[in-house]
Every structure is written in C-alpha cells, then in structure tokens.
Amino acid sequence: MDFESNTKKYERHGYEGVVEWKLHEEDTPRVGLWMSYRFMVALCCMMCMLSSFASQTSMSSAMVCMIRQGNTSNWLDTPLSVNSSEQFMTHGINHTEKYDMEEFPQPWLFDWTPETQGWIIASFFVCYFITQTPSGLLVSRYGAKHVLVVSQIISGLGHLLTVPATQLGLPYVYAARIIAGLSTGCLFTSTFALLAMWAPRHEASLLFGLAGVGIEGGNTFSFGISMFACEIPFQGGWPIVFYAMGGIQILMAIFVIWRLTDFPSENSYISRQEAIYIERGVAGKGNKGKKTIPMRRILTSMCVYAIVVSQCGTFLMYYTFITQGPIYLRDVIHLSSFQINLLSSVPFIIVIPLVYALGAISDWLVGSGTLSTTSLRKMNDGLCKIIGIAALVCLNYVPEYDMTSSFLSYSLVALSVSFGYTSFFPNAGDLSPAHLGFTSSVVQTGSLWVSFVIPPVIGSVVQDRSRENWTIVFFVEISIQALAYLFYLMFGSAQLQPWAFDETYDVIVPNTDLENGKLGTRQVVGSSDEKMILDIGTILPRQIFAENNSNNSIVIDEKTALLYGTNRITIKS
Numbered sequence: 001m002d003f004e005s006n007t008k009k010y011e012r013h014g015y016e017g018v019v020e021w022k023l024h025e026e027d028t029p030r031v032g033l034w035m036s037y038r039f040m041v042a043l044c045c046m047m048c049m050l051s052s053f054a055s056q057t058s059m060s061s062a063m064v065c066m067i068r069q070g071n072t073s074n075w076l077d078t079p080l081s082v083n084s085s086e087q088f089m090t091h092g093i094n095h096t097e098k099y100d101m102e103e104f105p106q107p108w109l110f111d112w113t114p115e116t117q118g119w120i121i122a123s124f125f126v127c128y129f130i131t132q133t134p135s136g137l138l139v140s141r142y143g144a145k146h147v148l149v150v151s152q153i154i155s156g157l158g159h160l161l162t163v164p165a166t167q168l169g170l171p172y173v174y175a176a177r178i179i180a181g182l183s184t185g186c187l188f189t190s191t192f193a194l195l196a197m198w199a200p201r202h203e204a205s206l207l208f209g210l211a212g213v214g215i216e217g218g219n220t221f222s223f224g225i226s227m228f229a230c231e232i233p234f235q236g237g238w239p240i241v242f243y244a245m246g247g248i249q250i251l252m253a254i255f256v257i258w259r260l261t262d263f264p265s266e267n268s269y270i271s272r273q274e275a276i277y278i279e280r281g282v283a284g285k286g287n288k289g290k291k292t293i294p295m296r297r298i299l300t301s302m303c304v305y306a307i308v309v310s311q312c313g314t315f316l317m318y319y320t321f322i323t324q325g326p327i328y329l330r331d332v333i334h335l336s337s338f339q340i341n342l343l344s345s346v347p348f349i350i351v352i353p354l355v356y357a358l359g360a361i362s363d364w365l366v367g368s369g370t371l372s373t374t375s376l377r378k379m380n381d382g383l384c385k386i387i388g389i390a391a392l393v394c395l396n397y398v399p400e401y402d403m404t405s406s407f408l409s410y411s412l413v414a415l416s417v418s419f420g421y422t423s424f425f426p427n428a429g430d431l432s433p434a435h436l437g438f439t440s441s442v443v444q445t446g447s448l449w450v451s452f453v454i455p456p457v458i459g460s461v462v463q464d465r466s467r468e469n470w471t472i473v474f475f476v477e478i479s480i481q482a483l484a485y486l487f488y489l490m491f492g493s494a495q496l497q498p499w500a501f502d503e504t505y506d507v508i509v510p511n512t513d514l515e516n517g518k519l520g521t522r523q524v525v526g527s528s529d530e531k532m533i534l535d536i537g538t539i540l541p542r543q544i545f546a547e548n549n550s551n552n553s554i555v556i557d558e559k560t561a562l563l564y565g566t567n568r569i570t571i572k573s
Contacts, residue, residue: 200281313484
C-alpha cells in the first residue's frame with residue numbers, strides 16, 4: 001500500500017495529514033451491508049457474470065430454431081469437444097415443428113450439420129479459454145474497470161454482429177464468435193478483480209457468492225430467452241437471442257462507466273464512512289498500473305494449486321450433469337425432452353437463495369470468531385464435495401422413468417455448487433486481493449479445460465449407452481472428488497500470502513520485547529513522509545513471529561497485515 005497516495009485519497013473525504021490506523025475494531029466506522037454501496041457493486045458484478053455466461057450459451061440455445069427441421073434431431077447424438085455447458089439447451093422441444101418452414105424467409109434457417117454446429121460453438125470457447133491468463137495481466141496493468149468495460153462492449157458487438165454474419169456465410173459467423181469469445185474471456189477475471197477491492201474480508205463469502213450467482217442466472221436467462229424467441233414469427237425468432245445478449249452487455253458497460261470505480265476512495269457516489277470501512281477491510285490493496293505481479297511466487301504457490309484442483313473436481317461433477325446428464329436421462333432413464341429441459345435448468349434456480357443464506361452464515365462464523373477463514377473454506381469445500389458425491393451416487397441408481405429421483409439428483413448438484421461459491425470460489429481473493437486478477441486467471445486456465453474434455457471422454461466410454469458403463473463414469477468421478485478434497489484439505493489456505501502486497505515498510509523498534517511481542521515505546525511505521533503512528537504499548541499478536549525466518553524479518557498475520565498494510569515487518573534495534 002502506498003500510504004502517501006492513500007492519505008491523498010482520504011483528503012477527498014475531508015481528512016488531512018497522515019491517516020492513523022488503530023488495532024481496535026471499534027475505531028473503524030461500521031456500515032451495514034444490505035443497503036450499502038458495496039452491495040450494489042456486488043449486484044452489478046452479478047449482472048456482469050449473468051451477461052457473460054448468458055452470452056456463452058447464446059449460440060447453442062439459439063440453434064434450437066436456427067437449424068432447418070430434420071437437422072436438430074441429430075444434435076443430441078453428437079458429442080461436443082468444446083465447453084458446451086449449454087449443450088442441454090438444444091435437447092428440448094423442437095420449436096420449429098409447429099411452423100411450416102415457408103412461413104419464414106429461407107435465409108433465417110440453416111442446413112448446418114451437427115459437426116458444423118459443434119465447430120461454431122467450439123470457436124467461441126477455445127477463444128474464451130485462450131484469453132484467461134492474458135486478461136489477468138491486462139487487469140494488473142490497466143485496472144479491472146477498463147478491462148471490464150472494453151470486454152463488455154466488444155463482446156456485445158460480437159453478439160449483435162452474429163445476426164448479419166449468418167447472412168454473409170460461415171466464415172463471418174466464425175469471425176463473430178471468435179470476437180465474442182476473446183472478449184468474453186476477459187470478463188470473469190476483470191469482474192472479480194474489481195469486486196476484490198470492494199469486498200472486506202469478513203464479507204467476502206457473501207459478496208463473491210452473490211456475484212457468482214450470475215453464472216447460474218446466465219444459463220437460465222439464455223434458456224428462457226430462447227424458449228420465447230423461438231415462438232416469435234420474426235426472422236425465425238432466433239436473432240432476438242443475440243440482440244438481447246448484445247444489448248445487455250452494452251448496457252452493463254455503460255452502467256459500469258457511470259457508477260463503478262476500481263477503488264472505493266475514487267468513487268464520488270459512496271459515503272466517506274463506507275469508503276474508509278471498505279479500504280480498511282481489504283488487505284494488500286494496490287494501485288492500478290503500478291503493481292508488479294509476483295508471477296513466479298503465484299505460479300509456485302501450493303495454495304493456488306489447491307484452488308485449481310478443488311475447482312477441477314467440482315467442475316468435473318457439474319459439467320457431467322450439465323453436458324452429459326441429458327444424454328444419460330434420455331438413454332438410460334428414458335425421460336422426455338420436456339422433462340430433461342426442466343431438470344437441466346429449474347433445480348439451479350435454488351442456487352440464488354442458497355448462496356445468500358450460506359454466504360451470510362459463513363461471514364457470521366468468521367466475524368464472530370467461531371471459525372477462521374481457512375477452516376471455513378475447507379469446511380464448505382468438504383460439504384461441496386460430499387454433496388456432489390451424493391448427487392453422483394443418486395443419479396447412478398435412479399430407476400427408469402423416475403422423474404422425482406432425477407430431480408433430487410440435480411437438486412443435490414445445485415446444493416453442492418452453492419457450497420462451492422463459498423469455498424474455492426472466493427479463495428483466490430483471500431490470498432491476495434491486489435493480485436486477484438492474475439491469480440483468478442491462473443485458476444480459470446487451470447480448471448476450465450475440464451469442461452471441454454468431459455464430452456468426448458465420457459462419449460467414448462458410454463458408446464453402447466448401457467447403465468453399466470455410466471456406472472464406471474460416475475464412480476471414477478466420485479474417486480476424483482474425494483482426491484480433490486484431500487488435496488485442498490492438505491494445501492488450501494485463506495491466509496494472506498507473503499506475495500500479497502506491493503511494497504514493504506520497516507517498523508523501527510528501539511526497545512522490543514520479542515518474548516512477549518510487545519512494543520515498548522512509540523513506534524513509527526514507514527519512512528520519510530510515509531508514516532503511520534502506532535499507540536504506545538501496542539501488543540502485537542504472538543503468531544506474527546514466524547519460526548526459521550532469516551534477516552530478522554517477521555511474517556505478520558492477517559489482522560496485523562490490515563494494520564500495517566504490508567506483508568512483513570523488519571525489527572531494527
């Protein structure tokens with residue numbers, strides 16, 4: 001943290017001189033969450049996630065009424081080698097059956113083969129995957145807000161251009177999807193990097209979980225738009241899907257420009273009290289464009305890899321249900337297309353209230369001192385994996401034609417995902433809010449590959465469509481779930497990492513009682529004009545004194561890091 005620039009920021013709110021940081025919590029002005037500006041920021045981030053994931057499902061959901069009758073029946077039988085979490089969108093009722101094809105101008109219906117359809121979707125998701133890590137670097141260099149706004153605008157234009165592109169030919173369709181994919185790939189990292197600067201650590205579970213709800217909302221929103229659009233006798237109905245997605249993204253970009261900033265202290269709409277409250281609750285704050293990313297330390301951190309492994313385990317279960325579950329329900333359970341569509345969307349609506357409840361409970365457990373943040377993350381991840389295993393077991397033993405048991409299985413998946421939003425999902429922000437852009441891009445890159453590997457791998461195992469082969473798939477995934485949690489249990493952490501801060505400051509201690517961890521005289525933190533005054537006799541927590549630490553450096557704990565704004569202090573006699 002740059003204390004000089006931080007002082008200037010607070011001068012905007014009427015403060016002068018050096019900001020004094022106190023150890024006692026009662027010195028920090030408390031601002032309620034539910035009617036606060038940071039809650040509005042979390043809602044905005046949720047809408048950004050909704051628009052992002054709705055845009056990802058737009059093509060596969062629109063294809064329900066884009067393809068000439070006779071071609072759509074082959075779609076379900078074609079395994080995709082892309083991240084088609086939306087594949088179920090095209091498994092439903094063939095809306096084009098109710099119309100005579102002559103009702104619509106022929107340019108609005110296409111004879112794309114299942115292979116062509118797969119490549120069109122793949123072009124988006126391959127580009128989406130490619131830009132995960134570069135987006136983290138862009139966020140660190142230019143700030144999360146700038147990357148978010150530019151990505152939303154370009155992605156929105158890519159979706160709007162998809163409609164005329166279909167009239168020009170397949171190369172133009174691929175070009176429009178590539179543009180949309182490259183830009184949408186930057187939305188996840190930039191959205192959560194921005195939120196990290198607005199979410200105090202003791203409210204992170206709820207605020208990050210709330211933003212994550214947009215993922216489920218996006219899938220459901222795209223599916224609903226497609227259902228209604230395909231019934232509208234205007235250009236075949238499907239262009240409305242792309243108009244809606246593109247319009248929402250551009251509107252969200254305008255709103256972000258108008259109301260959001262990278263840091264609370266830069267925002268002219270927020271109250272002075274809440275700006276102070278947030279800035280004191282976010283550790284390791286940095287300045288956009290001035291951060292040096294500790295890439296080597298992040299890429300060699302076992303805490304980061306613990307998040308990657310845990311997310312891979314949950315993604316494996318989630319995308320199996322979303323992309324391959326409809327095939328299992330059709331071939332083995334023998335449910336109708338209408339029932340499959342309901343199971344693939346309705347149960348996930350419960351994620352929204354669940355994340356609210358679980359996030360509030362999680363933050364209360366941490367705030368009351370009942371659990372540490374690390375213990376909370378590991379507990380919630382354990383529940384995520386256990387419930388996910390129960391969902392896989394339940395689905396494996398669902399009797400034929402049993403809609404009730406199938407609904408129970410998908411409801412368990414929704415419950416599992418809800419716990420995931422309060423475990424590994426905000427964990428990258430726990431490690432270092434200032435470097436969340438790059439850290440989350442590493443996590444996304446390390447785990448997204450699961451989503452487009454699942455369809456071809458499972459398709460090769462269950463070629464004969466027998467329940468026995470599906471049982472092999474489910475129990476292999478159960479084993480992977482257990483191993484993923486064991487890895488997270490061993491290496492996962494929610495503590496601020498040594499690489500969480502941009503700069504370090506010295507604590508000058510003329511008379512230090514290291515045995516009791518007590519500062520005996522009035523101390524100065526920082527140097528030259530960048531000073532912070534500590535109270536005489538301030539007691540430093542004993543846990544700040546790390547063992548086997550060279551150069552008289554002491555790694556400080558989470559609470560003291562908030563006090564000093566640095567990741568280590570140096571004792572000088």
